[in-house]
Amino acid sequence: MASLAITMEQFYIDNADRYNKLVGVFKPGPSSQKTTDPNPDMVVSARIRPMMEDETSQGFPNGVHPRTGSGNTNTVDLHELRRPPRGLPTLNSFNFSVDHVFGPDSTTAEIYDSLVRPLVPWAWGGGIGTLFAYGQTGSGKTFTVSGLERHVAESLMNGELEGERKLHICIIELAGQTAFDLLNSRKQISVLEDSFGTTQLAGAIEHHVTSKAELLDFIDAAASLRTTSPTLKNDTSSRSHAICRVRIENPALPGEEDGLLYLVDLAGSEAARDKVVHDVSRMNQAREINTSLSVLKDCIRGRAAADAESITKPGKKAYVPFRQSTLTKTLKHIFDPASSRSCKTVVVACVNPCLADVMASKNTLRYAELLRVPVPKIKAPTYNPAVPATWNNEQLREWIEKNSGTPAIHGSLLAPTESGPQLLRLPVPEFLSRCLKTAGVTQEQAHAFQAKFWKMHVDSSKAAAAALPRPAPDAAAKATAGTARSRLELLDCSADPEPGADAIPFKQRIRPGMVISWDPAGEYAMFSVGTGKSLASVLAPAGAVGDRVRDVLGGAVKSESGDEKYLCALMTPAVLPGAYDLNLWRQVVVSAEQMESEVLMEWDTATRYYYRTV
Numbered sequence: 001m002a003s004l005a006i007t008m009e010q011f012y013i014d015n016a017d018r019y020n021k022l023v024g025v026f027k028p029g030p031s032s033q034k035t036t037d038p039n040p041d042m043v044v045s046a047r048i049r050p051m052m053e054d055e056t057s058q059g060f061p062n063g064v065h066p067r068t069g070s071g072n073t074n075t076v077d078l079h080e081l082r083r084p085p086r087g088l089p090t091l092n093s094f095n096f097s098v099d100h101v102f103g104p105d106s107t108t109a110e111i112y113d114s115l116v117r118p119l120v121p122w123a124w125g126g127g128i129g130t131l132f133a134y135g136q137t138g139s140g141k142t143f144t145v146s147g148l149e150r151h152v153a154e155s156l157m158n159g160e161l162e163g164e165r166k167l168h169i170c171i172i173e174l175a176g177q178t179a180f181d182l183l184n185s186r187k188q189i190s191v192l193e194d195s196f197g198t199t200q201l202a203g204a205i206e207h208h209v210t211s212k213a214e215l216l217d218f219i220d221a222a223a224s225l226r227t228t229s230p231t232l233k234n235d236t237s238s239r240s241h242a243i244c245r246v247r248i249e250n251p252a253l254p255g256e257e258d259g260l261l262y263l264v265d266l267a268g269s270e271a272a273r274d275k276v277v278h279d280v281s282r283m284n285q286a287r288e289i290n291t292s293l294s295v296l297k298d299c300i301r302g303r304a305a306a307d308a309e310s311i312t313k314p315g316k317k318a319y320v321p322f323r324q325s326t327l328t329k330t331l332k333h334i335f336d337p338a339s340s341r342s343c344k345t346v347v348v349a350c351v352n353p354c355l356a357d358v359m360a361s362k363n364t365l366r367y368a369e370l371l372r373v374p375v376p377k378i379k380a381p382t383y384n385p386a387v388p389a390t391w392n393n394e395q396l397r398e399w400i401e402k403n404s405g406t407p408a409i410h411g412s413l414l415a416p417t418e419s420g421p422q423l424l425r426l427p428v429p430e431f432l433s434r435c436l437k438t439a440g441v442t443q444e445q446a447h448a449f450q451a452k453f454w455k456m457h458v459d460s461s462k463a464a465a466a467a468l469p470r471p472a473p474d475a476a477a478k479a480t481a482g483t484a485r486s487r488l489e490l491l492d493c494s495a496d497p498e499p500g501a502d503a504i505p506f507k508q509r510i511r512p513g514m515v516i517s518w519d520p521a522g523e524y525a526m527f528s529v530g531t532g533k534s535l536a537s538v539l540a541p542a543g544a545v546g547d548r549v550r551d552v553l554g555g556a557v558k559s560e561s562g563d564e565k566y567l568c569a570l571m572t573p574a575v576l577p578g579a580y581d582l583n584l585w586r587q588v589v590v591s592a593e594q595m596e597s598e599v600l601m602e603w604d605t606a607t608r609y610y611y612r613t614v
C-alpha cells in the first residue's frame with residue numbers, strides 16, 4: 001500500500017506538466033449538486049489552504065481549484081490524474097458545492113467576518129453557536145480554528161456587545177472514548193449524562209475570564225499542551241478532537257440557560273500519506289475517529305432537518321443519534337432535538353490542495369456536501385392572526401403590543417426586524433432581555449409573555465397538523481365566542497370562564513381554582529417567595545369546611561370571626577425557571593384582605609408545571 005502511494009506520487013510528479021496543461025484547458029460543466037437555499041443556521045464552507053513549500057518544491061501540482069467568475073463562490077473543481085493501461089494519462093474531474101468556498105488567498109479574518117462573527121452575539125444572547133473545522137491531517141484545521149479563536153476573543157471582549165456577561169472557558173480533548181482537560185495538565189475527565197439528561201464534563205475545570213488577554217492565555221496554554229504532549233508529540237492534534245467551550249452567563253437572568261460558544265478542531269479525517277503506520281492500535285484509532293465523524297455527520301444533518309421542520313411541523317420528532325459517540329454526547333445540547341435550544345452552526349471543511357492528497361480532499365468535500373440539508377421552500381404563508389408563523393414584522397409588533405400585558409412590551413424593542421418565524425427561533429434569554437428593555441416590564445411578565453407566544457405557536461401548529469373536521473360549536477362555545485380565550489384554552493388556564501369577568505374586580509368573583517397573590521404575615525411569612533408575596537390557589541370558603549380541618553401549620557381553618565376567608569393550596573416555584581407546582585395538601589387560610597391580585601396561570605402538559613400567563 002505504502003509503495004503504491006509512493007509510485008502514485010512519482011507518477012504525479014512525472015506528469016505534472018501534462019496535468020497542468022489538461023487543467024488549463026478544462027471547461028467546467030454545471031455544478032453537480034442542485035443549488036439549495038442557504039440555511040442561515042447551518043452554514044457549510046470549504047477552505048482550501050495554499051500549497052506548502054515542501055509540496056511545490058517536490059513538484060506536486062495543485063489538484064483543487066475554487067471555481068471563479070460569474071459570481072460563483074460556492075463550487076470547487078477537483079481533478080485526479082488517471083493512469084490508463086495504455087496511452088497518456090487523462091483527467092478525472094469532480095465538482096462539489098457548499099455554501100461558501102474560501103480559496104488559498106482568503107484570510108482567516110475573511111472567514112470570520114462572513115461566517116463566524118454572527119455566532120458571537122447569538123451565544124451572547126443565550127443561544128448556542130458552534131464552529132467545526134473538519135478535514136484531513138495537515139489541511140489547516142488548527143491553523144483556521146486558532147485564528148478564529150483570536151477573532152472571537154476580540155469580539156467577546158471589546159465591549160461592543162450589549163449588557164453585562166460572565167464568561168467561563170473550558171477546553172477539552174477527546175481521544176477515542178477518553179476525555180482530557182487541556183486547562184488542567186491534561187487530566188483525564190469523564191463525559192457523563194446526569195439525571196436531568198444534561199451532559200456533564202465531570203472533573204473538567206472551568207475558568208472565569210475577564211479580558212481578551214486572559215482568554216487567549218488559556219487558549220494558548222491548551223494549544224501548547226495538545227501539540228507538545230511528550231508521548232503523543234506530532235500526532236496528538238491529528239488523532240484527537242479539541243473542544244473549546246465558552247459559557248456566557250447573563251447575571252440579569254439567573255434562571256435562564258447560559259449562551260454557549262463551541263470551537264471544535266476535529267481529529268484528522270484521514271492520516272496523511274507520509275504518516276501512515278499500520279499497527280493495530282493506529283487502525284483502531286482510525287476506526288474510532290471515522291465512526292465519530294460519521295455520527296457527527298448524521299447528527300448535524302439530523303439537527304438541521306429537525307430545525308427546518310420545527311416551524312412547519314413542530315409535533316414531528318426527529319431522530320438524532322447523538323449518543324453513539326463521545327464527541328456527539330459531549331455536544332448533546334447542539335444535537336438533542338428535545339433540548340429546544342436555538343443553535344447556529346458553521347462547518348469549515350479544510351482542504352489540502354496538493355494532487356498527492358487529492359483522494360482525501362475528495363472525501364472531505366463529499367462529507368461537506370453531505371452536511372447540507374436543503375431548507376424546505378415554503379411559499380409566503382397567508383396571514384392568520386392565530387398562527388405566529390405566518391406573521392410579518394408589522395403584524396408581529398402589533399400583536400406584541402396588544403397581548404403583552406401591562407405595561408405593553410414595545411414591538412420595536414422585542415422584534416425590531418424579525419418576522420413571526422424568526423422570533424420563534426430566537427434564544428429564550430435574548431427574547432426575555434429584549435422584553436425587559438421596555439420600562440416597567442418585570443421578569444415574570446417577560447416569562448409569561450414568552451410562554452404565551454410559544455404556546456400560541458405550538459397550539460396553532462398542532463391544530464393545523466391535526467386538521468380534524470370541526471364539530472358544530474355547542475351552546476357553551478357560542479357563549480364564549482368572541483372572548484379573549486377559547487373554550488379549549490380555558491381548560492388549561494385559571495382565567496375566569498365568565499365572558500367579560502376581567503372587567504369586575506377580582507375580590508368580587510373569588511372562586512375555586514382562582515390563583516391569587518397574597519401577603520403572608522407572621523409565621524406564614526415562610527411561604528413568601530422573592531418579592532415577599534406568595535401564590536395560592538383558592539380551594540373553598542373557610543366556612544365551608546368541617547370544624548376539625550387544620551391548615552398546613554396546624555391552625556383551625558373555621559373561625560368565629562366574620563372575616564371573608566378562603567382555604568387555599570400553596571403554589572411554589574418548581575425546578576424549571578418560571579414554573580410552579582400546585583401543592584394540594586399544603587393548605588393555608590387567606591383572608592380577602594390579604595389577597596393582592598389575581599394571577600393567571602396555565603397548565604403545561606409537556607413539563608407538568610404551571611406557568612404565569614398574561
Ligand SMILES: Nc1ncnc2c1ncn2[C@@H]1O[C@H](COP(=O)(O)OP(=O)(O)OP(=O)(O)O)[C@@H](O)[C@H]1O
Pocket residue numbers: 048049050052135136137138139140141142143144237238239267268350
Ligand atoms: N490558510 C493557510 N495559510 C497558510 N498556511 C496554512 C494555512 N492552512 C494551514 N497552513 C499550514 O499548514 C500546516 C498544517 O496545518 P494545520 O496544522 O492547521 O493542519 P491540521 O489540519 O490541523 O492538521 P492535524 O490534523 O494534523 O492537526 C501548518 O504548517 C499550517 O501553518
